[in-house]
Amino acid sequence: MSKIFENLTTKIVFWAMSKGITYLYAKDEEVMEYFRCVKDKTTISVGELGFDNFLTFEKQQDKLYTYKNNEKPDKVDLEIIFKFSSSLFNILFGKISVRTAYANKAFSLRGEIRDAMAFVFAVEKFMAYFMPKKVYRNIYKREPNMAVSRFKMIAHILFGRRSRK
Amino acid sequence: MKNYYEFYNPVQIVAGKNVIAECLGELLITLNAKRILVISGPTINKLGLTDFVGTAIKKNGIDVGAYYVDVPNESSVKTIEEICNIYKINNCDGIVALGGGSVLDTAKASKLMLSQKAMCLKELYGYDMIGIGNKIPMILIPTTCGTGAEVTRVAVISDENNNGLKEEIISNEMLPDYCLLDPKMIKTLPSKSVLLTAFDAMSHAIEGYCCLQKNPISDRYSVLAIRMLVDNLEKYIENPKDDDIGLKLLEASNYAGISFSNSMVGAVHAIGHSLGVILNIGHDLAISRLLPYVLSYNIEYAKQYYEELYYYVVDNDEYYNTPKEEMARAFVLKIHDLFKRVADKLGNVPKLVDCGLCQQKFNEIITKTLNDGAILTETRYMQKQDIANILNMALEEKL
Numbered sequence: 080m081s082k083i084f085e086n087l088t089t090k091i092v093f094w095a096m097s098k099g100i101t102y103l104y105a106k107d108e109e110v111m112e113y114f115r116c117v118k119d120k121t122t123i124s125v126g127e128l129g130f131d132n133f134l135t136f137e138k139q140q141d142k143l144y145t146y147k148n149n150e151k152p153d154k155v156d157l158e159i160i161f162k163f164s165s166s167l168f169n170i171l172f173g174k175i176s177v178r179t180a181y182a183n184k185a186f187s188l189r190g191e192i193r194d195a196m197a198f199v200f201a202v203e204k205f206m207a208y209f210m211p212k213k214v215y216r217n218i219y220k221r222e223p224n225m226a227v228s229r230f231k232m233i234a235h236i237l238f239g240r241r242s243r244k
Numbered sequence: 245m246k247n248y249y250e251f252y253n254p255v256q257i258v259a260g261k262n263v264i265a266e267c268l269g270e271l272l273i274t275l276n277a278k279r280i281l282v283i284s285g286p287t288i289n290k291l292g293l294t295d296f297v298g299t300a301i302k303k304n305g306i307d308v309g310a311y312y313v314d315v316p317n318e319s320s321v322k323t324i325e326e327i328c329n330i331y332k333i334n335n336c337d338g339i340v341a342l343g344g345g346s347v348l349d350t351a352k353a354s355k356l357m358l359s360q361k362a363m364c365l366k367e368l369y370g371y372d373m374i375g376i377g378n379k380i381p382m383i384l385i386p387t388t389c390g391t392g393a394e395v396t397r398v399a400v401i402s403d404e405n406n407n408g409l410k411e412e413i414i415s416n417e418m419l420p421d422y423c424l425l426d427p428k429m430i431k432t433l434p435s436k437s438v439l440l441t442a443f444d445a446m447s448h449a450i451e452g453y454c455c456l457q458k459n460p461i462s463d464r465y466s467v468l469a470i471r472m473l474v475d476n477l478e479k480y481i482e483n484p485k486d487d488d489i490g491l492k493l494l495e496a497s498n499y500a501g502i503s504f505s506n507s508m509v510g511a512v513h514a515i516g517h518s519l520g521v522i523l524n525i526g527h528d529l530a531i532s533r534l535l536p537y538v539l540s541y542n543i544e545y546a547k548q549y550y551e552e553l554y555y556y557v558v559d560n561d562e563y564y565n566t567p568k569e570e571m572a573r574a575f576v577l578k579i580h581d582l583f584k585r586v587a588d589k590l591g592n593v594p595k596l597v598d599c600g601l602c603q604q605k606f607n608e609i610i611t612k613t614l615n616d617g618a619i620l621t622e623t624r625y626m627q628k629q630d631i632a633n634i635l636n637m638a639l640e641e642k643l
Binding site for chain 1: 248249372409455456508611612615617625
């Protein structure tokens with residue numbers, strides 16, 4: 080995979096995630112509950128080793144914000160770095176689940192590991208909107224329990240505003 | 245990616261009767277350590293084991309720079325920072341730690357803090373993010389037969405600056421140079437602790453064999469540990485003076501540690517960690533009591549693994565006389581019966597209900613469990629209801 084293609088795809092994915100996960104946080108009780116244990120003003124940044132792309136979230140009271148693409152505060156509470164770009168793409172293309180990627184030691188974490196759980200579960204729920212139900216069931220071993228319709232989610236990613244910090 | 249795995253264990257294991265007296269000093273010389281900080285806990289110290297290790301160190305002309313014998317039952321950030329200060333003030337250049345999981349985790353985290361020259365421990369929280377630091381020679385000596393902490397790249401530390409929440413550090417940089425397995429160290433361990441810590445090791449081995457991160461090398465360590473625990477646990481409880489059997493239990497715990505350090509653990513540990521905090525009970529008790537119920541609940545998902553493991557818990561005749569479709573269930577029953585048999589004989593092993601487990605506490609336990617990293621590597625996708633079902637089974641003692 081060429082670096083340019085990889086870079087571009089990661090940018091698109093992070094852009095989609097920044098809108099999709101904050102939207103899910105507002106609409107899906109389960110996702111909100113995952114984040115309940117994460118302390119207020121916690122910042123979570125996701126990136127890929129060897130690339131400058133990253134995506135940063137901040138939890139504030141009852142909202143989840145994102146920073147502008149590739150912008151993050153001086154001090155990030157939890158940093159999630161994908162060690163292999165292939166694992167990020169395998170998650171996106173429905174080849175492996177997020178937890179299999181974790182099990183394969185595909186990403187490193189700096190910060191409190193329990194905060195990462197909320198993010199991992201939220202990404203798992205987010206992935207349900209982009210896969211056929213059968214594939215999701217096969218990969219994630221659970222029913223894709225969606226709080227909003229696929230159409231609404233995709234429309235929000237394409238045209239909605241993101242809750243920006 | 246599915247066929248990808250990693251395995252890492254650089255710790256040199258020195259196992260045998262009397263290895264501390266005979267080898268400890270020489271091993272420190274090979275590490276070029278001249279002034280040692282000895283770390284242990286109050287109970288170990290009272291039993292005279294700290295002095296015994298101190299004497300073994302001094303025998304080869306090596307200095308003991310300082311003793312730190314106050315590691316509490318829960319490793320804490322304050323303790324680690326104190327230890328690092330003592331290490332620096334006394335110009336030590338190596339660490340020897342003896343104790344259970346808490347002492348060994350404290351020593352590993354202290355080593356990491358010193359080698360990384362970290363200002364505070366919080367900088368080091370996380371998973372595989374720490375680079376190579378300064379060399380700090382370290383030897384670990386387990387005094388229980390359960391945690392396997394002497395070979396694991398995990399340390400769980402309670403952070404008093406964060407409401408006592410348990411923080412995990414996972415890094416290869418924490419591993420010691422040597423671990424010494426000497427049966428003298430577990431001779432004074434009460435029978436109840438032998439049972440509970442051995443079942444903690446059993447759960448490391450079984451979960452290591454069944455969870456998502458399993459790999460062919462850690463599988464071998466797991467089955468070896470399971471076989472040794474099943475063969476030797478009851479014998480040792482009946483005859484705790486037998487050093488040969490004691491050594492086998494220490495080795496089993498060590499192998500289980502190597503296994504789960506590479507393959508991680510699953511729901512037993514995720515729920516067990518939460519139970520430990522909420523019911524204020526020991527890690528080993530929570531794990532031992534939960535293990536059969538989680539195994540039973542997961543039987544559909546881990547059927548093939550349990551069938552494979554059944555071979556290691558029975559003799560050949562019994563294995564070949566059991567129909568294949570009954571093997572998984574039979575495996576769970578074997579593990580349950582072994583624990584029950586020994587616990588009934590000892591008579592002083594509390595049940596979870598006696599420790600305060602009740603349905604009113606389920607929600608708190610479930611929330612904590614879902615935030616535990618171990619739940620991610622569980623073979624079954626665990627949701628709230630699954631955890632509630634397991635807790636109900638444990639409460640009602642229904643397999």
